Amino acid sequence: MTAEPAVSVGGLRKAYGPVVAVDGLTFEAPAGAVTAVLGPNGAGKTTTVEICEGFRARDGGDVRVLGLDPGTRAARAALRQRVGVMPQAGGAYPGLRAGEMLRLVAGHYANPLPVPALLERLGLAEAAHTGFRKLSGGQQQRLSLALAVVGRPELAFLDEPSAGLDVQARHAMWDLVRELRTCGVSIVLTTHDMAEAEELADHVVIVDRGRIVASGTVAALTRGGADGQLRFRAPTGLDLEQLLSALPVGTRAKESPSGHYLVEGEVDPALLAAVTSWAASQRALVEDLRVEQRTLEDTFLELTGRDLRA
Amino acid sequence: MSTVALDLSPAPGRASYARMLARQTWTETLLTLRRGESLLLTLVIPLGLLGFFCAVDVLPTEGARRVDFLTPGILALAITSTGFTGLAIATGFERSYGVLRRLGATPLPRGVLLAGKTLAVVAVELVQLALIALLAAALGWHAHGSPAAVVLLVVVGTVTFCGLGLLMAGTLPALVTLAAANGIYLVLLLLGAVVIPASKLGALEGLSRALPTGALAHALRRVLLDGASLPGADLGILLGWAVAALTAAALTFRWE
Secondary structure (H helix, E strand, O other), X not given: OOOOOOEEEEXXXXXXXXXXXXXEEEEXXXXXXXXXXXXXXXXXXXXXXXXXXXXOOOOEEEEEEOOEOOOOHXXXXXXXXXXXEEOXXXXXXXXXXXXXXXXHHHOOEOOOOOHHHHHHHOOOOOOOOOEHHHOOHHHHHHHHHHHHHOOOOXXXXXXXXXXXXXXXXXXXXXXXXXXXXXXXXXXXXXXXXXXXXXXXXXXXXXXXXXXXXXXXXXXXXXXXXXXXXXXXXXXXXXXXXXXXXXXXXXXXXXXXXXXXXXXXXXXXXXXXXXXXHHXXXXXXXXXXXXXXXXXXXXXXXXXXXXXXXX | XXXXXXXXXXXXXXXXXXXXXXXXXXXXXXHHHHOHHHHHHHHHHHHHHHHHHHHOOOOOOOOXXXXXXXXXXXXXXXXXXXXXXXXXXXXXHHHHOOHHHHHHOOOOOHHHHHHHHHHHHHHHHHHHHHHHHHHHHHOOOOOOOOHHHHHHHHHHHHHHHHHHHHHHHHHOOHHHHHHHHHHHHHHHHHHOOOOOOHHHOHHHHHHHHHOHHHHHHHHHHXXXXXXXXXXXXXXXXXXXXXXXXXXXXXXXXXXX
């Protein structure tokens, strides 16, 4: 069965005056999967998601959310019922308590989740009687997540869901996102945290300066360990040409900074053996040898020459 | 964090508009009653002024009994405070707290949101009008005129002040709205023929008659004090304000 994608964006463009925020973005978020839109601040993630949510008009391109165009009024009304949204600056009535706000919004849906259980799940049971203004940043963030999913949506957009969360709350959020996916909910989340994308996402879209620089599964983007990394320290100035001649074609090696070596390729016992015998032939001692997988950060750096955390 | 069993499988759909409207109305009313500072404007000041100036004989009342002169003006002030001042301040802060954005992501239509706000204003006004009428009656108030004319004036006045409140809240930052709404409340209290008759304002008399509170107070006084039918000139002024405010609000209101 090839299900229609939850979100499909083609050639999306949006400028704010002279500033081009989104410059021809194309991607798909598969149904029933977690898609992470990953990129540094200012990359155009939030603009893209807000256009998909129907909060913002686009300048050009095509957008389909659950098969509907959020640029039209009728589609927006239909999507409000089927799509949960956790906006970045989403608030609540300052005079309401957390539990009251969640009950108010739950009441606008036909089959809402039970409010006490949802509060409990997100660690908000004790904060239920606290006024919105007195909640901590992390509690407000968790309430915002609860508000996004309380209507039992088919698709949820979560814009920077882990911003301001401590480690424990972040894991609770991750668990809920995984469970939503297990229950068949499609998720599109934005993050600038590659660890979060690696942890949660089935599908990653890496955005930089309003363009897609890469997309695919985490495994494909990091090349699934088939293209692993071998790092070690050894005396500076060893002959890498000699090493490469002993390794399969396509394997790459470099010394950077001096005394620190990196070999990229299929990391298998043969590679390890080749490296150690090569070092021995040059009477060098290999130290601190580590096998690592490429991370999304490596992929991003390679594609843009920039740091994802920037 | 515990792992409570939740059935997260999709089951989308919205509640009926009637249910949404009931919830929004209840929430907005609850919020108004919770705001201590708004109770000061909506209840304490109007009732206090009525009681004080009935007890102390300092006001020129154009030959009428003090309570009969004051009550229509106090009713106009009450409508000004809830429709304009209270709504402007609350809506301004809701914008800055992202409430309107949050609710914009739910199936709640904007029309139902605004209808809920309007009904909450009406609910608070009913409480205000009842308490003012009770206090006035205890002070010996004799009302004249047609109840239908009074209801019509109250409705048109409410629409006018809600329009002005939304116009201000939808365009100015929350803190500016807070300051300006309170400042304008004071100006309307002094110049709006609430306690001081327009005829005693000298050169400002014409301005007083043209202000929405002045027009409403004058019209209510013509009906409740003099037993007039509907004062057309004042009603015209109010309707002019209503059309201008609602048009401007509709054109300029920003939800975020």
